[in-house]
Amino acid sequence: xxxDLLLPTAEDRGGPAQPxxxxxxxxxxxxxxxxxxxxxxxxxxxxxxxxxxxxxxxxLGIVGESGCGKSTTARLLTRLIEPDDGEVIxxxxxxxxxxxxxxKELRRNLQLVFQDSFASLNPRMTIExxxxxxxxVHGLPAKEAVERSRDLLGRVGLEPNRFGGRYPxxxxxxxxxxxxxxxxxxxxPRLIILDESVSALDKSVQAQVLNLLMDLKxxxxxxxxxxxxxxxxxQYISDHVMVMYLGQVVExxxxxxxxxxxxxxxxxxxxxxxxxxxxxxxxxRTPLTGDPPNPINPPPGCRFRDRCPKAHAVCxxxxxxxxxxxxxxSVACLMADPASGHPDAI
Amino acid sequence: xxxxxxxxxxxxxxxxxxxxxAVNGVSFTVGTGxxLGLLGESGCGKSVTLRSLIxxxxxxxxxxxxxxxxxxxxxxxxxxxxxxxxxxxxxxMIFQEPLLAFDxxxxxxxxxxxxxxxxxxxxxxxxxxxxxxxxxxxxIPQAAKRYHAYPHEMSGGMRQRAMIALALSCRPKLLLxxxxxxxxxxxxxxxxxxxxxxxxxxxxxxxxxxTHDIGVAVEISDRVxxxxxxxxxxxxxxxxxxxAPAHPYTQGLLASTVTQNMRGSRLExxxxxPPDLANLPVGCAFADRCRQASAxxxxxxxxxxxxxxxxxxxxxxxxxxxxx
Numbered sequence: 001x002x003x004d005l006l007l008p009t010a011e012d013r014g015g016p017a018q019p020x021x022x023x024x025x026x027x028x029x030x031x032x033x034x035x036x037x038x039x040x041x042x043x044x045x046x047x048x049x050x051x052x053x054x055x056x057x058x059x060l061g062i063v064g065e066s067g068c069g070k071s072t073t074a075r076l077l078t079r080l081i082e083p084d085d086g087e088v089i090x091x092x093x094x095x096x097x098x099x100x101x102x103x104k105e106l107r108r109n110l111q112l113v114f115q116d117s118f119a120s121l122n123p124r125m126t127i128e129x130x131x132x133x134x135x136x137v138h139g140l141p142a143k144e145a146v147e148r149s150r151d152l153l154g155r156v157g158l159e160p161n162r163f164g165g166r167y168p169x170x171x172x173x174x175x176x177x178x179x180x181x182x183x184x185x186x187x188x189p190r191l192i193i194l195d196e197s198v199s200a201l202d203k204s205v206q207a208q209v210l211n212l213l214m215d216l217k218x219x220x221x222x223x224x225x226x227x228x229x230x231x232x233x234x235q236y237i238s239d240h241v242m243v244m245y246l247g248q249v250v251e252x253x254x255x256x257x258x259x260x261x262x263x264x265x266x267x268x269x270x271x272x273x274x275x276x277x278x279x280x281x282x283x284x285r286t287p288l289t290g291d292p293p294n295p296i297n298p299p300p301g302c303r304f305r306d307r308c309p310k311a312h313a314v315c316x317x318x319x320x321x322x323x324x325x326x327x328x329x330s331v332a333c334l335m336a337d338p339a340s341g342h343p344d345a346i
Numbered sequence: 347x348x349x350x351x352x353x354x355x356x357x358x359x360x361x362x363x364x365x366x367x368a369v370n371g372v373s374f375t376v377g378t379g380x381x382l383g384l385l386g387e388s389g390c391g392k393s394v395t396l397r398s399l400i401x402x403x404x405x406x407x408x409x410x411x412x413x414x415x416x417x418x419x420x421x422x423x424x425x426x427x428x429x430x431x432x433x434x435x436x437x438x439m440i441f442q443e444p445l446l447a448f449d450x451x452x453x454x455x456x457x458x459x460x461x462x463x464x465x466x467x468x469x470x471x472x473x474x475x476x477x478x479x480x481x482x483x484x485x486i487p488q489a490a491k492r493y494h495a496y497p498h499e500m501s502g503g504m505r506q507r508a509m510i511a512l513a514l515s516c517r518p519k520l521l522l523x524x525x526x527x528x529x530x531x532x533x534x535x536x537x538x539x540x541x542x543x544x545x546x547x548x549x550x551x552x553x554x555x556x557t558h559d560i561g562v563a564v565e566i567s568d569r570v571x572x573x574x575x576x577x578x579x580x581x582x583x584x585x586x587x588x589x590a591p592a593h594p595y596t597q598g599l600l601a602s603t604v605t606q607n608m609r610g611s612r613l614e615x616x617x618x619x620p621p622d623l624a625n626l627p628v629g630c631a632f633a634d635r636c637r638q639a640s641a642x643x644x645x646x647x648x649x650x651x652x653x654x655x656x657x658x659x660x661x662x663x664x665x666x667x668x669x670x
Contacts, residue, residue: 065531066502172619173388202387202558207602207615214612229531232604236613256609273532275561277605279585282565286540288533291501 012190014092016056020191020223021077023052026086028076032296042297046072048247050086051322054191054240059217059224061238061255063231063270065292069247070227074195077225078112079103091190108138111184115196117176121168128153128164131183138187152182156212174205178212185220193225198233210237231274235259240328243267246295246303249322253329263331266304302334314341350417350519350552351376351399357411358394358403358576366624368394370576371412373650374657378519381546381553383567383584385560387599389620391576392556396522399554400437401429417519435465438513439522442529444505448497454508455481455493458515465516480511484541503534507541514545521546523555527562539565560603564588571657572596575621575631577647582656592658592665594636630661638662 027050029043047069054060062070076083079096087094090109094100101109114120121130131152132145140148150160156178168176177197184192194213198206210233216222228234234241235255242252243266251264262268269287276283288307302320305311315334323336334340351374358369369391376382384392397403399414401421414421417436424432441447449457458480459473468476474493481489484507497505506526513521523542527535543566546553555566563570564584571581572593580593591597601614618635621627627634629644636643642661650659 065533174619203560203599204387204602204616205619207604207613208617210604211613211615230604231532232606232608235606236604236608259606269533273536274606275536275559275565277561277564277588279564279588283536283540286533286537289537291503291534292531 012056012091018056018092019053020056020091021052021054021225022087022089023050023077024087024089026050026052026073026076026088027084028072028081029084045247045295045298047076047083048298050244050247050249052242052249054223054225056190057217057221057223058239059226059237061234061241062225062227062244063229063234063241064244065229065270067246067292067295068244069295070244071195072247073244074112074193074225074227077193078107078110080112108187109189110191110193111187111189112193112195113177113180113184113197115200117173117180117200118168120180121176123168126165126167127158127171127179128160130168130179131186134183134186148186149182152185153179155185155216156182157208158182172205174201174209177201177209181209181212181216185216188220189222191223191225193227195227196229197226199228199230206233213237231259231271243270246293246298248303249332250304251329251331251333253326253331257326257329263325263329263336264304264333265308265310265335267331269307310335310344312342312344348378349375350378350380351554352415353395353399353412354415355412356395356398356414357409358391358398359409359411360403361407361409364624367626368576368623369398370626371650372573372576372578373412374571374578374581376520376552376554378552379546379550381543381555381566381568383563383570384554384556384573385558385563385570385599386573387558387620389623390573391623392558392573393524394576395573396439396524396554396556399520399522400433400439402439431465434461434516434518436518437520437522438516438518439524440506440509440513440526442525444502444509445497447509448505448512450497453494453496454500454505454512455495458508458512461512461515477511477515480515481508484508484511484545485537486511502530503537506530506534506538510538510541510545514549514551517549519552521551521553523553525557528557528559535562536565542566560588560600561605572599575626576623577631577659578650578657579632579659580657581652586656590665592656592663593632593660594638594662594664595632597664598635630659638664 026047028047029045031043032041034040064070075081090101090106095106096103128149131149136142136145150164153160158178198209226237238255241255241258243250245266251267262271272287290307301316305315320332320334322330322332324330325336334342335344338345354373356369356372360366372395386392410422455477458477462473462476478489478493481492486492486504486507527538557563567584570584570587571578574595580596591600598616602616616635621631630647633639633643648659648661
C-alpha cells in the first residue's frame with residue numbers, strides 16, 4: 001500500500017524523543033449556575049489537574065468509570081471545549097498561544113473517532129464525500145480530495161467502487177466505524193484519539209477493527225490515545241495506561257506493570273471487577289461497593305477514600321500527590337508515600 | 347430437575363412487505379432454579395426470543411410459531427387477561443435501561459408497591475412495607491428514604507437494583523434478564539451479577555440471561571445457548587462451551603474476544619458480518635463466514651442435534667465428542 005498522500009504530512013518537528021503530546025495541569029470545571037438567592041451551587045470538577053505524556057508512536061490507554069473525565073479530557077485536547085487552565089504542548093509547540101501551534105493546525109494533526117459511528121457521520125453525504133469533505137475545507141481541490149477519500153476507503157478495507165457511493169445507513173456498525181477511522185486519517189494526523197471507538201461493536205467485528213487499528217499504527221506511524229472502559233481491550237492495544245478517578249489521574253504506567261502490580265487500591269478494584277472467563281473461578285465478592293460518586297464539589301483529601309478499603313484518617317486531610325514508584329510508573333496514593341503518615345505506607 | 351420452561355420450535359416473524367425472520371426454530375428447556383445464558387451478537391434473535399417468553403412484541407406485527415410452555419401454561423395461546431396475570435406473577439423481566447423501564451412521574455417505591463397490590467391485593471400500608479423490604483434486600487442503602495426517590499434521582503446501579511426489586515416483588519418463578527448490566531460500569535456490573543446470583547439461589551429462581559458478553563455469561567450462567575441469525579447453534583454447560591466449543595461460530599466468538607494477556611498477538615477476527623434477517627440464506631446462516639463450510643452447508647441448514655446435555659447445529663463440528 002502506498003503511503004504517499006496528497007496532503008503534506010505534518011513533519012516530525014520535535015524529533016523522536018519529544019513526546020507528541022504533553023499536558024500539564026489540565027482543568028475544566030462546569031459551573032452549575034447559581035441558586036434562586038444568588039448563592040453559587042458549585043461546579044462539576046470534570047477534569048482537575050491532569051498531566052499526560054504520550055511518547056511518539058505509542059498508545060496511551062485511559063480507563064475509568066463513567067463520569068471520571070475520560071471523554072472530557074479528549075474534548076479538551078481537541079479544543080472542542082475550552083480548558084479553564086492547563087498547558088497542552090503538541091510535539092514541542094504550545095497549543096493556542098502566541099508563537100505556538102494554532103488550533104486549526106492542531107486539529108489537522110490530531111483527530112477524534114467517537115463511539116457512536118452513526119451519529120458521527122452526516123446522513124445526507126455518501127461516505128466518499130464525507131471523507132473528502134475535511135481536506136476540501138482545508139483547501140485540497142475537490143477532485144484530489146475524492147481521490148484521496150477513495151484511497152483511504154481501500155486502506156480501511158472498504159472497496160471504494162462498492163462502498164464509496166453508499167450512505168451511512170447502508171453500512172453495518174463495523175463498516176461505519178471504518179469510515180470514521182478513514183475520515184480521521186484524511187488529514188494525515190499524527191495523533192488519533194479513539195474515544196470508546198470499538199465499544200459499541202460486536203466482538204467479532206471489534207476484533208477486525210482492533211486489527212485494523214494496529215496495522216494503521218505501524219503503517220502510518222501513528223500515536224493513539226485510546227479511551228475505553230474495557231480493561232481487556234486497553235491491555236491489548238496500549239503501551240501505557242492511565243487510570244482516572246473523579247477527574248484526576250490516580251495511576252499511570254506501562255500497561256503490563258500496572259496490570260500485574262497495580263499500586264492504587266482503585267486500580268486494583270477496577271482490575272478485579274473484570275469478569276474472569278473461568279467458570280471454575282467466578283468472582284465471589286465485589287471489589288468495590290457503591291456507584292462512582294458524583295463529581296460535583298468533591299471532598300478534600302483523596303477522592304477515592306469513601307470507597308477505599310484501606311482509607312485512613314490521614315486520607316481525608318491530604319490530597320495524595322503523584323509519587324513515582326517505578327520506571328514511568330506513578331501513583332497518587334498516600335500508601336505509596338512513606339512520609340505520608342498512612343499506616344500501610346511502604 | 348424438572349423443566350420450568352419448554353420452548354419448542356419457536357419462530358418469530360415481524361410482518362410487513364419484507365418480513366424479518368428474527369427467530370427461526372428455537373428449542374430449549376430451562377429447569378427450576380437454573381440459569382441459562384443466551385449469548386450472541388446484535389441481531390441474532392436473543393432479545394426477541396426472551397421477549398416472546400412474556401409476549402412483549404407488538405401483537406399486530408408479530409407472528410409466532412411453535413410452542414412456549416412456562417410452568418405448565420401455554421404462553422402463545424393466552425388471552426390478554428391471562429397474560430396480565432402471568433406477567434409479574436410467574437415471569438418478570440429486567441431491562442438494559444432501567445430509566446426507560448420505570449415511570450418517571452412516580453417514585454420507585456410507589457411503582458413497586460403498585461405491582462404488589464395489583465397481584466396480591468394487600469392494602470397500601472403493607473405494600474409499602476413490602477416494597478421497603480425489597481429495596482433493602484437488593485442492597486439499596488437507606489431503603490425507607492429511597493422509597494420516595496424518583497428514577498432520575500438515582501444512579502445507574504441503584505436504578506438497576508430498584509428494577510430487580512420491582513421484578514421480584516411478586517415472587518416470580520422465572521426472571522428474564524435482557525442485558526441488565528451492559529450499560530453499567532464494570533465495578534457496578536459485578537455487584538449486580540453477584541446480587542442476582544444470590545437472589546437466584548435464595549428464591550430458587552430460574553433465570554434466562556441475555557448477554558453479548560462472554561465474561562458476563564460465565565459469571566452468571568449454569569448453561570449457555572449461543573445464537574446466530576435467529577437459531578441456537580450450540581448449547582451446553584458453560585464450562586464445556588468455553589473450554590471446547592464445537593461450533594465454528596462459538597470458537598470464532600471466543601477467539602475474537604479480547605481477554606487478559608493477549609497483548610502482542612493478532613486477534614482472530616471472524617471475517618464478514620452477520621446475514622440480513624429479511625433475506626436469510628437457504629443453508630447454514632454462518633456458512634459465508636465459516637472456514638469449514640462445504641457445499642452441504644450451503645444446501646440446507648444443519649439440523650439441531652441435542653444429546654448428553656449438549657446441543658449443536660453444525661455439519662462440521664470442531665470437537666469430535668459431540669459430532670452427530
